[in-house]
Amino acid sequence: MLRRGGIAVVDEFQRLPPKYWDLVASWAPSGLLIAAGSSYGVVHKVFDKSSPLLGLFAPLHIDIMAYEDVLAQVGDPLLSVIWRDPWVIPHVGKAEDLRLKARDLALVARGLIGEVFAEEERVLTDTYWRAILLVAEGYWKSTDVAGALGLKGGLASASSILSKLAKMGELRANPALGRGRYYAVRSPALSLILYTEAKYSVSDLGAEPAELPLGREAQFTVGEMLASYFGGVQRHSPREDIDVVLTRGGGGSGLLKLSLAHIQVARRGRLWLS
Numbered sequence: 001m002l003r004r005g006g007i008a009v010v011d012e013f014q015r016l017p018p019k020y021w022d023l024v025a026s027w028a029p030s031g032l033l034i035a036a037g038s039s040y041g042v043v044h045k046v047f048d049k050s051s052p053l054l055g056l057f058a059p060l061h062i063d064i065m066a067y068e069d070v071l072a073q074v075g076d077p078l079l080s081v082i083w084r085d086p087w088v089i090p091h092v093g094k095a096e097d098l099r100l101k102a103r104d105l106a107l108v109a110r111g112l113i114g115e116v117f118a119e120e121e122r123v124l125t126d127t128y129w130r131a132i133l134l135v136a137e138g139y140w141k142s143t144d145v146a147g148a149l150g151l152k153g154g155l156a157s158a159s160s161i162l163s164k165l166a167k168m169g170e171l172r173a174n175p176a177l178g179r180g181r182y183y184a185v186r187s188p189a190l191s192l193i194l195y196t197e198a199k200y201s202v203s204d205l206g207a208e209p210a211e212l213p214l215g216r217e218a219q220f221t222v223g224e225m226l227a228s229y230f231g232g233v234q235r236h237s238p239r240e241d242i243d244v245v246l247t248r249g250g251g252g253s254g255l256l257k258l259s260l261a262h263i264q265v266a267r268r269g270r271l272w273l274s
Helices: 018-027 040-046 067-074 077-082 095-100 102-119 126-137 142-149 155-167 188-200 214-230
Strands: 007-010 032-035 171-175 181-185 233-235 244-247 256-258 263-265 271-273
Touching: 018 032, 067 077, 067 214, 077 095, 077 188, 077 214, 095 102, 095 188, 102 126, 102 188, 126 142, 126 155, 126 181, 126 188, 142 155, 142 181, 155 171, 155 181, 171 233, 181 188, 188 214, 214 233, 214 244
Parallel strands: 007 032
Antiparallel strands: 171 181, 233 244, 244 256, 263 271
8 A cells, every 4th residue: 555655554553563663664655654553652662763663753642532622513511521532432421421330431441541551561550550540539739649649759759650640641730820730630531430439449349429520620621622722821720719720921921710600611512701
């Protein structure tokens, strides 16, 4: 296909043994080869100075679906937050399903995270797993995570763990107002699922969670959308009455604070601010 000038796709490229990379390089520059994968680790290998593929590929990051894209098609504001992560769509037909199927989804979630670690040639240790659960439960500062984990290295160890999880795409790190970073699980659906595991141990006890922090995920999702629309930076505010904080320029200049009480989502997927 490539030799005829066509387009070829190799999915889950991180699983292709590197011994075949020379063969892949021999096809260049004929056609267009798309190497798709879900591991950041393989990206570093492809662009390593000793890689035969160096200079043949350009990286393109594809994130979870944008909230506005899902909302425009689905029309349900809360379900659109959950459906941003495509793997959950066949399992959740309405927002309530996430709570009712919490145990099964929690088991799947751990397996998916473990697969990402395996692709990164890492082991999902108990410390990493506990750190992810703490973030899902609402521990957003490195200092809080360090205290809860009781690590010997203290803050330095917790910061290192959270930073690695962010680089792997499991967490996202937003700057906080003032100093520090706000850590959260990147996928809203995964964040809610892991919350049920952290709070209720659903995979072991099979307990049905009483509630889910859908509002928390909705506010950060809407904030992300507004940051993209206004071309600003989304920041975290420790004040509970401020849901969305956007800044423009360096040092937090041009501050825009919004409360979701002033945001209405119409049925057709349009967002209105009053």
